[in-house]
Amino acid sequence: MDEIQFAREQQDKQIANDPNAMYADMAREERATNILAQINPDNLLTDIEHRIRGEKKDVYGIWSKISKDSKNINEELVANFMSFLGCILNQNTSMSNYKEAEINNLMEMITDWVKDDLVVNAAKYNIEGQYTEYNRIGHIICATCFAVFKRALHGKEASRIFKMMRMSENINPEKKSKFVENFKFW
Numbered sequence: 001m002d003e004i005q006f007a008r009e010q011q012d013k014q015i016a017n018d019p020n021a022m023y024a025d026m027a028r029e030e031r032a033t034n035i036l037a038q039i040n041p042d043n044l045l046t047d048i049e050h051r052i053r054g055e056k057k058d059v060y061g062i063w064s065k066i067s068k069d070s071k072n073i074n075e076e077l078v079a080n081f082m083s084f085l086g087c088i089l090n091q092n093t094s095m096s097n098y099k100e101a102e103i104n105n106l107m108e109m110i111t112d113w114v115k116d117d118l119v120v121n122a123a124k125y126n127i128e129g130q131y132t133e134y135n136r137i138g139h140i141i142c143a144t145c146f147a148v149f150k151r152a153l154h155g156k157e158a159s160r161i162f163k164m165m166r167m168s169e170n171i172n173p174e175k176k177s178k179f180v181e182n183f184k185f186w
Contacts, residue, residue, distance in 0.1 A: 097155035
């Protein structure tokens, strides 16, 4: 064993026995895991689906109707929008390296599709003439898509995620981190 390996082993033993270092490592992994849960495409789509249905999440994470008097949203509308958004809001999108012009083009495409689908299928969706409903659904979709695209602007999201992974692995390369485990969906 050479001198560098010995020094690294000594440092690893010291860090492993230091409760503050262990707490800092755990806190760092917990933050990274929390970020990944927030940007998980499946969570985003579930959130949008409930919001289109007119539901809100309480402090316990339970979804319930915003208003008990509101009509139920047509399930075909929900299915069409979730199918459309499934191809846009995925790990490829958030981990991409988009430029401003590309984001503008994507947002224009999304806006056009949402507008066209709501107008053309208004009778089928039972929302004919309910322009506030058109706007509500459009805003939910456009705001969420824009937030995902903005994180992907110039590859910021991918860079941030991979930086966290490198930092986690550099801190303790022998230990399989929970952060890396949670990153499997990517």
